[in-house]
Amino acid sequence: MQRTQFGDMACSIARTLDVIGEPWSPLILRDVWVGMNRFDQIQSDLGISRKVLTERLNHLLARGVLQRRPYDSRPRYEYLLTPKGAELVDVLVVMAGWGDRWLAGEAGPPVLHRHRSCGRIGHAELRCEHCGEPMHAVDIEPLPGPGLPEPGQAAAAG
Amino acid sequence: MQRTQFGDMACSIARTLDVIGEPWSPLILRDVWVGMNRFDQIQSDLGISRKVLTERLNHLLARGVLQRRPYDSRPRYEYLLTPKGAELVDVLVVMAGWGDRWLAGEAGPPVLHRHRSCGRIGHAELRCEHCGEPMHAVDIEPLPGPGLPEPGQAAAAG
Numbered sequence: 001m002q003r004t005q006f007g008d009m010a011c012s013i014a015r016t017l018d019v020i021g022e023p024w025s026p027l028i029l030r031d032v033w034v035g036m037n038r039f040d041q042i043q044s045d046l047g048i049s050r051k052v053l054t055e056r057l058n059h060l061l062a063r064g065v066l067q068r069r070p071y072d073s074r075p076r077y078e079y080l081l082t083p084k085g086a087e088l089v090d091v092l093v094v095m096a097g098w099g100d101r102w103l104a105g106e107a108g109p110p111v112l113h114r115h116r117s118c119g120r121i122g123h124a125e126l127r128c129e130h131c132g133e134p135m136h137a138v139d140i141e142p143l144p145g146p147g148l149p150e151p152g153q154a155a156a157a158g
Numbered sequence: 159m160q161r162t163q164f165g166d167m168a169c170s171i172a173r174t175l176d177v178i179g180e181p182w183s184p185l186i187l188r189d190v191w192v193g194m195n196r197f198d199q200i201q202s203d204l205g206i207s208r209k210v211l212t213e214r215l216n217h218l219l220a221r222g223v224l225q226r227r228p229y230d231s232r233p234r235y236e237y238l239l240t241p242k243g244a245e246l247v248d249v250l251v252v253m254a255g256w257g258d259r260w261l262a263g264e265a266g267p268p269v270l271h272r273h274r275s276c277g278r279i280g281h282a283e284l285r286c287e288h289c290g291e292p293m294h295a296v297d298i299e300p301l302p303g304p305g306l307p308e309p310g311q312a313a314a315a316g
Contacts, residue, residue, distance in 0.1 A: 011185075013184060013254050026171060087295075093298060094249050118286060122286060128283075139273060145270040
């Protein structure tokens with residue numbers, strides 16, 4: 001679908017964008033996440049053509065973030081998040097937090113996130129897995145990692 | 159640039175995708191975040207045309223996530239994250255964590271994230287702003303919020 005091969009870049013952000021780097025894929029994941037598991041539900045929610053939805057579902061199945069299972073004998077399928085896909089939805093959770101804060105305007109957030117374990121409505125915060133303190137982009141120093149090609153090898157890095 | 163108006167959907171994820179819903183915009187934000195602030199640096203890193211880069215920079219300036227300031231008298235500009243943009247990079251931080259985990263393979267992460275305050279290399283975790291416990295997508299129940307149009311009003315919701 002993309003001419004540029006984002007998945008081949010030595011960058012985990014670019015590689016993730018190879019999976020959800022156009023708007024329909026993340027919105028399909030969102031729909032499946034909130035319980036719209038069937039083709040017709042997703043199609044009607046997003047208002048896209050059957051062709052585009054089929055294409056995007058196949059893309060998400062191929063990348064291993066969705067799986068499908070038959071729900072009647074015709075067969076028709078319902079779509080479910082794989083563990084890999086469920087973790088990818090964390091990216092959408094952070095997108096939602098940012099959109100709520102910067103783009104929702106006076107109307108307020110269209111959707112609230114209730115934390116199942118404590119029952120409160122709120123947002124997810126980014127915290128360091130080691131010390132537990134806030135770990136936002138501004139708190140991070142990016143350093144070259146083991147998967148970074150030597151200079152002169154391979155494509156765009158970051 | 160998009161025919162579908164993601165920014166008009168009653169969904170903070172869709173609205174955020176209106177800002178970074180194609181791969182170049184987030185990769186430009188990534189470059190600016192890691193210190194590539196000048197047009198030529200970004201262009202050479204991403205290997206895109208001047209035309210596309212100019213278009214995408216103008217988009218990000220218009221959405222208020224980048225700002226620019228002259229750095230010599232010609233004038234040439236350097237691009238900086240606004241506070242709104244710096245918070246948006248949190249989405250990329252979570253993308254990077256997912257890509258490191260699921261797509262980096264045996265080579266390992268191309269880039270490491272050092273938490274400035276504790277000095278350790280690691281990832282950001284999502285935690286509830288109230289109780290501090292993990293708050294991943296699977297831990298969240300999405301509920302209708304105040305910004306959700308009544309049924310029959312307006313476009314796709316979520």
